[in-house]
Amino acid sequence: AQSVTQLDSHVSVSEGTPVLLRCNYSSSYSPSLFWYVQHPNKGLQLLLKYTSAATLVKGINGFEAEFKKSETSFHLTKPSAHMSDAAEYFCVVSDYDNAGNMLTFGGGTRLMVKP
């Protein structure tokens, strides 16, 4: 069985400072991992994904995440927060099997960016 724990339900940063959203996962196989972002009243948008290639994954809007198998972590970072980054972020794990790749979502982290 797979699961995801997002360690912070809320994170608040000032504009221009670094962002760190923490995620730990549990998976029986070699997982694929994703970060999705959800802006208010908008659909989920893929930020980045890891699928067993390079452990440091670069995504859109300056976000990146590092897969650390020994720590079972996949933390999301950004060097400098922008006001438009304020949203809900979901860490997601997937184990592919013959029945497809069901996504398991974490509980989400709400990122607030202060001017």
Next chain:
Amino acid sequence: GAGVSQTPSNKVTEKGKYVELRCDPISGHTALYWYRQSLGQGPEFLIYFQGTGAADDSGLPNDRFFAVRPEGSVSTLKIQRTERGDSAVYLCASSSGLAGGVETQYFGPGTRLLVL
């Protein structure tokens, strides 16, 4: 091109009524997923279609929930005898279904269901 679309965007119904929620996936995508997102939580898997068949319906909470995809494109999620606890945002996602591995799923904007 067009993304995943869902209709209606909002649905208000009364307890005990029947509702249908529609999902139109990205053209050519053979894999289609339904998820449910309750307030303040992450989405939870409901059902997965590959083509016309439900390959995995292990996430459906009970037999009041049913989904179909008769022609392998549009899907309808059907909820009978709605209960207040069914209130949530219902999300649909699609992927190409051709990669033979983990694929990126593209999500629609969701249908917000409120059961009074």
